[in-house]
Each structure stands twice: as structure tokens, then as C-alpha cells.
Amino acid sequence: MDRDGPQTIRISLDGQAIDAQRGDTVAAALLRAGITTFTRSIKYHRPRGPFCLQGSCGQCLMRIDGAPSLLACRVLAEEGMICQRQNAPLGAEKDIFRAADFLFPEGLDHHHLMTGSRLLGRVALEVARRLAGLGELPDKPRAPVEAELRKARLVIVGAGPAGLAAARAAGDALRAAEGGVLLLEREPRPGGGALLAIDPALPDRDQIAQMALALQGEVMLDSECVGLYANDTALPGNALVAVRQRGRLLLLIAERVLVAVGGASQPLPFAGVDRPGVHAARGLVALPAMVGERLVVVGEGKELVDCARALRRKGYLLERVIALGKSWPAAADLPIEENQPRRALGNPVRALQVGDSRIHCDAVAIAMNPAPLHELASSVGAHARWVAEVGGFPIQVDGEGRTSVPWLFAAGRCAGLGGSAALNSGEAAGRAAGRG
Secondary structure, three states, rough: OOOEEEEEEEEEEEEEEEEEEEEOHHHHHHHHHOOOOOEEEOOOOOOEEEOOOOOOOOOOEEOOOEEEEEEOOOOOOOOOOOEEEOOOOOOOOHHHHHHHHHHHOOOOOOOOOOOOOOOHHHHHHHHHHOOOOOOOOOOOOOOOEEEEEEEEEEEEEEEHHHHHHHHHHHHHHHHOOOOOEEEEOOOOOOOOHHOOOOOOOOOOHHHHHHHOOOOOOOOOOEEEEEEEEEEOOOHHHEEEEEEEOOOEEEEEEEEEEEEEOOOOOOOOOOOOOOOOOEEEEEHHHOOOOOOOOOEEEEEOOHHHHHHHHHHHOOOOOOEEEOOOOOOOOOOOOEEEEEEEEEEEEEOOOOEEEEEEEEEEEEEEEOOOOEEEEOHHHHHHOOOOOOEOOOOEEEOOOOOOOOOOOOOEEOOHHHOOOOEEEEEEEEHHHHHHHHOO
């Protein structure tokens, strides 16, 4: 035992004791223990396991210490924590409603089920109502939490490379102002995707640390922006920023807001991609545990090459690297082939069918460009549009990161810019936001 206490803690899942490492999320602890089915899908009750491992996909919702539908990949495991799988009568491994696939081989349209009879239609509607939704009400009411109201000239959401560059650029203009730059980051340390060391164009850990130390403003870690609103109250300021911190809530009244929230990993449209054992490549790189030893990596372009190399550095054996298109950076060190995945097989996945061949593996990693997280900006009216090259809906900005909302700026991947371009966009947006 070291001075910080034992590194092994114990949680439980459905009454079964599970060993976890201190610092694990619940998802990491369960995957480390070989548990891959976290929940069942709402309609067909098919097995589901974590995909993105970053809190975006919702495939790891679990009841934890009596609170329903928490993201297991975002909850830190603590000694004695009680975890329960949801949406699975008689247990996640023996869910009787998984028979829906057998009973309705052509699909289940519950909107028209038994509507030929008024009585049977009412019965079907009542059954659908009882099966709808996720989880049950909490065991007990949540205790009131502390709340605080603050003001800031500029709030920057996201302390990845773009957010750090923006904060540094804005700091000089606002450092003398009361409540100048306030940088929010939901993770326990700044750096965002750069900490994964996937993209060589991004700063390394030492450079990130230097950027954070050089900031003029205030940095709030473990602080997640959960809402952005135009301020129509009598309080002076253009925006209201709702922030969830551990054990309390924070409401910020801001003159200007800059979002640099990055992107979210995306799956691919092939049969079985939603099975346990298919994960986002970036999620596997960040995961403290490993999901077996042998991976098949599927994706496109630079993201495929960078993620495959990062996974290999982590210790995975790459059975095959499948490129969906013809274009990818030179990578003689990787077994890349152009092909299309047809079906993931097993529960959890133990093979991937590619063309006429079957590749055996412990898991499948999907390496597609993260889709821009535009929702925070879109919620207050910022324009976003589909860009095929980006693979999502980036926030529309001008050369200074200004959006269609006068007090809102955006930078980095959420504005469609990754790699070194994310840093440049952060600097430009930070300077403009600092000037007002």
C-alpha cells in the first residue's frame, strides 16, 4: 500500500463483485473485467456495449448508486459503488425480450401493432408504454447542491489545443479586466485530444503543460458546460453558461463565449457495428484498460493511420487495417488494405467479415474523423451545415472565428478544423473574442 492508499478498489455489478483500478471509470473497470454487455437496446433488446468511451454515444447507460441512466464511461469508479444494468428484465444476459428479433423478423412497427382491433390496440399501446424509456426513478431524491453565480468577460468552453490557443491569444487583451478569460474543461486536466498523442501535428504533453502555465486567465477543470443560452434577463451580459462541477452548479454571465469543444467519434454503417466489442479507436487509445490483444482497425485517411499507430504503441496487435477509400498517407509500417467491412460477428465481436474473408480478433476499432460537436453553438442559433470532407456539421465561422451569433465564436474541430489548423483557428478566434 502506498501513501495514496490501495490502487485496487472493489465495485459491484448486478450483485457481482468487480475489482477496479483507482482512476478507472466504471466502463474501464467492467471492460478490464471482461464484461462487454452494458445494457440492452430499447426496442429489440439487443446487447449494447460502450462505443465512443467519451460520453457521446449513450451505449453505456447504467444505474449507479441508485441513480438511473448515467454514462458509465464518465463516472469514476469508487470503493463500494453499486452498478446495475438497465432495460433488461431477468438480467442483461437472459433478457426475455431479446426474442423480439425472432418474433418479428421483418421488423417491429409498434405504431401499427394490433391496430386492427381497438381492444388489442390499447393492449399493445400499454405494453409499448411500459417498455419505453430507460431505467427507473432514483432510489431517493437527490440532495440540493451548492450553486454559484459569476460574471466573466469571455468564457472559453474546451481546453484542448484550440481552446488553449484561444485563451492565450485573448489573455493579453483581457488580463487587466475583472473576470477576464475563464477557460472551462470537463476533464481533470487540459489538453483534450492532444493528450492521446494520436495526431503528430498537435502539441505533445509537455507543450500542452507549457501552454496551460502561460495562460493569463482562470482555468476550471472537471467543469462541464451543460447549457448555453442567450441572456434575456435583467442581468448585464449576452450569454448564460451553465456549468456542472463535482458537487455544485455554476452559472456564468458572459459578454462573449468561444466554443472549442472538439468532435465525437462516429460508427460506420455495416451489420453488427452496434454489437459489444466494436469501439471508437480514439476511445480505445484513451482507455486505461485493454480489450483483448488483437484488433481490426477500420477507417479512412489520416485518422486511420494515426489511430492504428497509436493503438499499436498501446500494445495491440493489429490483425488488419482496413481503409474504406483509396486515399491514405504513406504507411509502409501498417498492414493496410482497401476493402469494405460487411458484418461484425459474435457477442462480443470475435470476427469481422471483410469481403469474402473472416478476420478473427478480440475487438474492432473504428477510426473515422470525429464529427464536429456543433450542438452547443446551434442551441443558441449559430449556423452549422453538412460538409462531406469533415464528416459532419461544423459551425460556420469567418476567418476570425465569428459565428452568426454576434457574441459567439468557435474554433478547432467543432468549426471543422483539426490538426495545426485547429491551433491557428484558436489563436484567430481568441484574438477576435478578446477585442470584442
